[in-house]
Amino acid sequence: MDRMEAPFTATEENDIGMIESFFQELPEKAWHLGARIVLSAIVLLIGVQVVKVIRRLVKKSLAKGNADQGVIQFIDSFLKFSLYVILFITIASGFGLDAASILALLGSAGVAIGLAIQGSLANFVGGVLILLLKPFKVGDYIKEDTNGNEGSVISIELFYTKLSTPDNRVIVLPNGALANSSLTNVTACESRRLDIKVGISYDADIRKAKEVLQKVLEEDESVIKKEDHFVYVDELGENAVQLGIRCWFFTDDFWQGKWRLTEKVKYALDEAHIPIPYPQIDIHLKEK
Numbered sequence: 001m002d003r004m005e006a007p008f009t010a011t012e013e014n015d016i017g018m019i020e021s022f023f024q025e026l027p028e029k030a031w032h033l034g035a036r037i038v039l040s041a042i043v044l045l046i047g048v049q050v051v052k053v054i055r056r057l058v059k060k061s062l063a064k065g066n067a068d069q070g071v072i073q074f075i076d077s078f079l080k081f082s083l084y085v086i087l088f089i090t091i092a093s094g095f096g097l098d099a100a101s102i103l104a105l106l107g108s109a110g111v112a113i114g115l116a117i118q119g120s121l122a123n124f125v126g127g128v129l130i131l132l133l134k135p136f137k138v139g140d141y142i143k144e145d146t147n148g149n150e151g152s153v154i155s156i157e158l159f160y161t162k163l164s165t166p167d168n169r170v171i172v173l174p175n176g177a178l179a180n181s182s183l184t185n186v187t188a189c190e191s192r193r194l195d196i197k198v199g200i201s202y203d204a205d206i207r208k209a210k211e212v213l214q215k216v217l218e219e220d221e222s223v224i225k226k227e228d229h230f231v232y233v234d235e236l237g238e239n240a241v242q243l244g245i246r247c248w249f250f251t252d253d254f255w256q257g258k259w260r261l262t263e264k265v266k267y268a269l270d271e272a273h274i275p276i277p278y279p280q281i282d283i284h285l286k287e288k
Contacts, residue, residue, distance in 0.1 A: 040091045047087040055079055069138035070156035071131050077158035123159040126179035130156060136185045143184040149173060150186075191224060192254045194247055198265055199240030201275045206233065209243060212272045216264050217247050222257045224248040240277045 055076055062072045136142045136153055142163070143150040149171050151163030161178055163171040186192075200209050213231040217223055229247035236242070245265065249257040269276060 043091055044087070047090070051080065051083045051087065054083060068131070068134075070153070073138070073155050073157055074127055074131055081158060120159055122176035123174045126175035126177070127156060127158060127161075129179045130161070130175060135183065136188070140188060141186040143186060144173060144178065145182045145184065146177065187251050189251065191227070191248050191250050194245075194249055194254065194258055194261070196245040196258075196262060196265065197234060197242055198245070198269070199237060199242050199276060200269070201277045202241060204241070204274045206241060206243075208272065209269070209274050212268050212274065213243065213245055213265060216261065216268050217245065220247075220257070220261060220264070222249055222253045222260075224250065 058079060059072055059076055062075065130136070138153050138156060141150070141152050149163065151165040151169075151171055153161060154164045154170070155162045156175070159175060160172050161175055163173065165171060198213075200206070210231045210233075217229045217231070218225075223229055224247070227248035232244045232246070234242040234244035245261070247261075266276070
């Protein structure tokens with residue numbers, strides 16, 4: 001007599017029913033999941049465009065209100081970050097995640113997040129201080145004293161400030177470090193003083209040399225004539241009489257003026273036959 005198969009137990013029947021139910025509902029669940037993914041992709045694409053439009057409108061409004069360029073860049077960076085966070089929460093909510101739960105999770109993890117990004121928070125606060133206190137603005141040429149970085153400020157963003165160097169390199173500096181270190185704003189004032197030192201021979205006529213150099217100052221169109229501009233004896237050196245030339249240029253003309261004036265000084269002294277000495281050693285031989 002063949003052995004009869006034992007009937008399924010209640011637990012086994014329940015497992016089989018769950019498996020059958022899963023496969024029966026699978027097409028519908030896959031459809032809903034696919035619809036959510038497509039809908040989320042559409043929301044993402046639309047959201048990105050909306051973020052761009054909002055940023056563009058805010059920047060135009062700030063520009064019309066004559067806001068500083070650094071303020072515009074900083075607010076734009078902050079707005080971009082905030083709007084993308086909102087977009088992320090919106091998309092996550094579409095997959096069944098409760099926005100309140102996400103915010104609660106972020107809040108409960110706030111201490112850990114704060115410790116992890118304390119450097120970024122310091123940079124954010126530093127950016128706010130820079131915009132409020134205005135030690136520099138976009139377009140200024142600054143020298144950072146801690147590490148010797150220098151360049152023209154091209155942007156003040158949420159966490160970093162970017163400098164463009166004269167040789168066309170970009171330096172990225174954290175706002176926190178800039179706000180808490182000393183720096184020199186080279187272009188903060190509309191004019192800068194120029195001092196040039198030149199040595200003449202002890203045999204040369206000092207009065208004549210001063211007249212020649214004073215004439216160079218008077219003939220240079222970029223020298224600000226209403227400011228003090230004169231030639232003086234600065235030092236009686238070991239090998240030469242050091243003359244000083246002092247004048248003022250508008251900040252935008254400073255470097256071109258310095259280079260041009262230095263060249264003119266050399267030509268003017270040559271034409272007047274006033275020698276510029278160089279270090280030398282006179283050797284005297286003693287006869288036996």
